[in-house]
Amino acid sequence: PFLRATGNQHQSQPAGISVTQATERGTLYSIDEIRALSRFARKHGLRLHMDGARLANAAAALDAPLCDFTRAAGVDVLSFGGAKNGILFGEAVVFFDKDLARDFPWIRKQGLHLMSKMRFIGAQFEALLRDDLWLRNARHANAMAALLRAQLEKIPGVEICFPTDINMVWCRFPERAIPEIQKRFSFHIEDPAARMARLVTSFDTSKADVMNFASVVKQAVAGK
Amino acid sequence: PFLRATGNQHQSQPAGISVTQATERGTLYSIDEIRALSRFARKHGLRLHMDGARLANAAAALDAPLCDFTRAAGVDVLSFGGAKNGILFGEAVVFFDKDLARDFPWIRKQGLHLMSKMRFIGAQFEALLRDDLWLRNARHANAMAALLRAQLEKIPGVEICFPTDINMVWCRFPERAIPEIQKRFSFHIEDPAARMARLVTSFDTSKADVMNFASVVKQAVAGK
Amino acid sequence: PFLRATGNQHQSQPAGISVTQATERGTLYSIDEIRALSRFARKHGLRLHMDGARLANAAAALDAPLCDFTRAAGVDVLSFGGAKNGILFGEAVVFFDKDLARDFPWIRKQGLHLMSKMRFIGAQFEALLRDDLWLRNARHANAMAALLRAQLEKIPGVEICFPTDINMVWCRFPERAIPEIQKRFSFHIEDPAARMARLVTSFDTSKADVMNFASVVKQAVAGK
Amino acid sequence: PFLRATGNQHQSQPAGISVTQATERGTLYSIDEIRALSRFARKHGLRLHMDGARLANAAAALDAPLCDFTRAAGVDVLSFGGAKNGILFGEAVVFFDKDLARDFPWIRKQGLHLMSKMRFIGAQFEALLRDDLWLRNARHANAMAALLRAQLEKIPGVEICFPTDINMVWCRFPERAIPEIQKRFSFHIEDPAARMARLVTSFDTSKADVMNFASVVKQAVAGK
Known part of the structure; x- marks a missing residue:
């Protein structure tokens, strides 16, 4: 029904679909479901965002490479969560299409997330990604x-x-x-x-x- | 000095130059001055906006066709004022580059200027533009x-x-x-x-x- | 259900109820219904706003003094519409509680509605309110x-x-x-x-x- | 000069003074200077905010109790910095007047700073404040x-x-x-x-x- 608003200046315009993998209910989208969402998005000129606050848990549960259910399945932007998988703070926003990221440094700044000492956040991701710690966690x-x-x-x-x-x-x-x-x-x-x-x-x-x-x-x- | 911020994620990014023709002091930019501003803007990847709340007065004073000191001088977006030249309310925003206008209907809506009965505003412009009334005023x-x-x-x-x-x-x-x-x-x-x-x-x-x-x-x- | 969010820092806080009189469907709230909404609002610390784009039509249909179904019925803020009842443009925002209006001049400015030549808008309301023209219309x-x-x-x-x-x-x-x-x-x-x-x-x-x-x-x- | 805008609906209204203690230049406001700013603020109906990203360094340099140059000197709201004094991330916003803090949980949420696992940030402050670690650092x-x-x-x-x-x-x-x-x-x-x-x-x-x-x-x- 939101697509009916497309082109109507009286209404907010649909620009993307956002799915949470794994979901707030602790369940998963299958790779096929994500592909279907991506096809639908592309057909209607929308982008596909995946909120991956618990992406590591999804990767472990699907027992599939991250790429298979993100980039290869048609996800455009991914939030890769850390705070719910062992680090103190932070999640990484990953743009598979770099053009989409062009203004992101300023969106981050305006969103009050360009922080002092961000290297301390980055360092945690280095540890998390080493030797599959994220996956083992x-x-x-x-x-x-x-x-x-x-x-x-x-x-x-x-x-x-x-x-x-x-x-x-x-x-x-x-x-x-x-x-x-x-x-x-x-x-x-x-x-x-x-x-x-x-x-x-x-x-x-x-x-x-x-x-x-x-x-x-x-x-x-x-x-x- | 604002150009020094270009590319710096800690600072607002310069995107355009806005000039008021005629100025708040009741003076004018010459056609050459506008051309020079436009060249500077283009060189630095900026757009040139002209606030023309008193554009009609400028046109009368310069005794030149509107086009000469707007589109032909390199202005990208023009506000053509009406409220200070005889109509009750309204100014027309004119995009010389239509690509820049693509999202404008929604910017107008978000800016609370998609009004009820806008045809009553448009009708005033029809009268203003007929038989050079705007210029005679x-x-x-x-x-x-x-x-x-x-x-x-x-x-x-x-x-x-x-x-x-x-x-x-x-x-x-x-x-x-x-x-x-x-x-x-x-x-x-x-x-x-x-x-x-x-x-x-x-x-x-x-x-x-x-x-x-x-x-x-x-x-x-x-x-x- | 929105009231369940009260005090929860993860959720937007309910602050008011807004009713449209007459409604978008061309129907009316009775005076008793408005009073009941007002009592509910007061009980839960909410304010009652009435969107009166077609308030004149409601007044004519209810055949009751404006005050009876606005201020006296517990409405805190009223939009009194003009553009749908014969004037070119404008509606008047009426605060029955002046304390609520304290910051309104700046809210109006930020909402891009502090306009040039507002006296031309006000003048239309003078005519509309004279000799019950609003009601006759x-x-x-x-x-x-x-x-x-x-x-x-x-x-x-x-x-x-x-x-x-x-x-x-x-x-x-x-x-x-x-x-x-x-x-x-x-x-x-x-x-x-x-x-x-x-x-x-x-x-x-x-x-x-x-x-x-x-x-x-x-x-x-x-x-x- | 900003005070000249007070009450003028065409201009942003002054609401507070914000000082950075210690300053971006690595210098200090003396306790007397802060008191004078506070008196000026109070006289003009303004609030006094102290950005204390380097407050610990100021406390060490002034060799005075925190309270003397914050609450007792008339500061209304204080940011107590941690990230520049040994913790990974975070600063504590301290309201000396609790009425000012009433809406702060939602301001924090809207400012995208109501974070997941905030207890990990709080825990760092516990360590920082124990045994004067903040001051020794x-x-x-x-x-x-x-x-x-x-x-x-x-x-x-x-x-x-x-x-x-x-x-x-x-x-x-x-x-x-x-x-x-x-x-x-x-x-x-x-x-x-x-x-x-x-x-x-x-x-x-x-x-x-x-x-x-x-x-x-x-x-x-x-x-x-």
């Missing part, structure tokens, strides 16, 4: 989420909400169990209407952390 | 300013400040005369530090208006 | 819309879509009749999916105009 | 700048440009020496017209670094 986080899901599935009364493609488990706890669990672990009920909790594992989540959390949930749900 | 206003200047020059104690190329006279009145004159005529001391008054004639200023004003000034200055 | 336009509706209702195959509270009739013409009618009269199919035409009468629409239009529609629908 | 950097200045002053042909109040030395090298020095050390000629170099020491600059640099300068200037 993501694989570990994904594995811990799979373990977490498997543990939670065993607990009657806990309901898992979406596929667990990456390092994120969405679930519903029984209402009265929530404050009990929150006494020990901090998490948000992201969507109060649906009463869904979002549980995210990370590069430094250990098996013991997961087992410990599952055990606390089990007791809270059992009402002990 | 401007010639009359310019002539009245020349008359005003000539009258004021005769009054000892009144100091004229700039050339009177168009329909504007800048002058200094003796301090104590100002409130006397303002009892009869409304005008601003635009620049308090320099104590300069800006007097503007228009399409409907009559000779009698000018003579009447000059006579009031004469009495006020004489302290009667 | 609106009453006439409303009456012409009622007549138009009555005429169209008589034509089999023309479907009227909403109540005709003011000077606006929404209707559906048979698909093949549309180009025939458009040969003689210019109108838009505003909502292509619903194939609805928006017909608006104005202060200078005559009975003959309406009868003429209805007659053209009748012939086009009859396929003659 | 700054004292060391200041001392190294004083040493650098003393060494450079001994070299004929090197001209020091401003007082060295903090960790910054501005100087002029002979033109032909500059490329020689830059072969070994990276620095900018910040102001090409004045040919001034800006040399900044930091928390991890060692005496050996300074002596080494001075020795390279000495040789380059001597033309060896």
Whole structure:
């Protein structure tokens, strides 16, 4: 429906499609889906942006080279996230079409992201990209989420909400169990209407952390 | 000095030169001056914009076809003013290079100037441009300013400040005369530090208006 | 649901409610409905703005003093439209709470609406407000819309879509009749999916105009 | 002169004074100067902001409690810099008047500075503020700048440009020496017209670094 606005001076003009890979729900776009989006974008004169705050987790889950589901699949601009995969701060914006990047230094400046001492941010990416650290971090986080899901599935009364493609488990706890669990672990009920909790594992989540959390949930749900 | 910022991501980038023809001081750029500005702009990758709120007065004063000191002199974008030359409201933005205008409908919308019933604004321009009304209005206003200047020059104690190329006279009145004159005529001391008054004639200023004003000034200055 | 965002730094904060009186569909909010909206707004710390591009038509249709369904009903800021009721250009923004207006001169300037020669806009409002011209214009336009509706209702195959509270009739013409009618009269199919035409009468629409239009529609629908 | 714009709807309104302590030239405002600025601000209804990117260096140089030249001197809002004093990224905005901070969470969000994992930024400030690390870092950097200045002053042909109040030395090298020095050390000629170099020491600059640099300068200037 947004395409109906094209050329109408009374309306904002569609310029691009932005997808989040992996999604906010912890699921993935397949390579074919991204290709289809890219074809649609190209056909309508739009650009394709991929928000990759959790791109490393997607790469680990798809078990495919980054290029296959980004540049080769028709993505024009990519945000390659770091802050959710082990570094303190920062994500890299990658333009596959350099012409699109021409004004980006000033867009970055106007967006208040031309920072003092940016070399300290860049240095973290150097470390992250060396010896596949980014991928190892993501694989570990994904594995811990799979373990977490498997543990939670065993607990009657806990309901898992979406596929667990990456390092994120969405679930519903029984209402009265929530404050009990929150006494020990901090998490948000992201969507109060649906009463869904979002549980995210990370590069430094250990098996013991997961087992410990599952055990606390089990007791809270059992009402002990 | 602004050109030193070119390519520096810490600084705003120069993109164009904007000149006001005629100027806020009531003076003119000659055709040669505009050509020189245009050459400079082109050499440095800049565009040349002409703010023509009083363009009609400039055309009348230069006694040259509009094209000679706009498009043919290298102006890229022109604002052709109407509100200061007899219509109620509006100025026309003219792009000599249509590529520059591609996004303008949306810039106009975002700038809150895509208005309801714009045909009522356009209709005024049709009338203004018919039978050289715009030029006749401007010639009359310019002539009245020349008359005003000539009258004021005769009054000892009144100091004229700039050339009177168009329909504007800048002058200094003796301090104590100002409130006397303002009892009869409304005008601003635009620049308090320099104590300069800006007097503007228009399409409907009559000779009698000018003579009447000059006579009031004469009495006020004489302290009667 | 927007109120759930209150206090959440990740989300835009609700600050006001804006209603259009009369609506874009040509219908009205009753005085009681506006009062209820105002109570809701006040309860949640919001302000109530009324977009009155067609306020005169609403006043004529409600047959109530302006104050009753604006200030007295709890409206904080009102746009009083002129351009759709007989003047060339302009609407007046009315703040019932002067504190809210404190920064408005600079908001107007930043919004590019501090214009040259604004007295020419103000002068039109003086004329519009004298001797109830605004109300007479609106009453006439409303009456012409009622007549138009009555005429169209008589034509089999023309479907009227909403109540005709003011000077606006929404209707559906048979698909093949549309180009025939458009040969003689210019109108838009505003909502292509619903194939609805928006017909608006104005202060200078005559009975003959309406009868003429209805007659053209009748012939086009009859396929003659 | 900006105060002349107050109340004029054609001009931006003055709302505050912003001073940088220490300045971009490496000099200081005295406590009395800040108090005087604060009195002036208060008198004219303005707020006083202090950009403290190098506030720690100022505190070390003034040898006074932070409070004395910020809150107690009448500063309303303070930026307390970290990135130039040993942490990777971040500065803390401190509102002494909490009313001024009411909308700041959303200003931060709109300014694109509500970041993911901000606790990693906060954690650095915890470390910086513990056991006066911020002050020890700054004292060391200041001392190294004083040493650098003393060494450079001994070299004929090197001209020091401003007082060295903090960790910054501005100087002029002979033109032909500059490329020689830059072969070994990276620095900018910040102001090409004045040919001034800006040399900044930091928390991890060692005496050996300074002596080494001075020795390279000495040789380059001597033309060896």
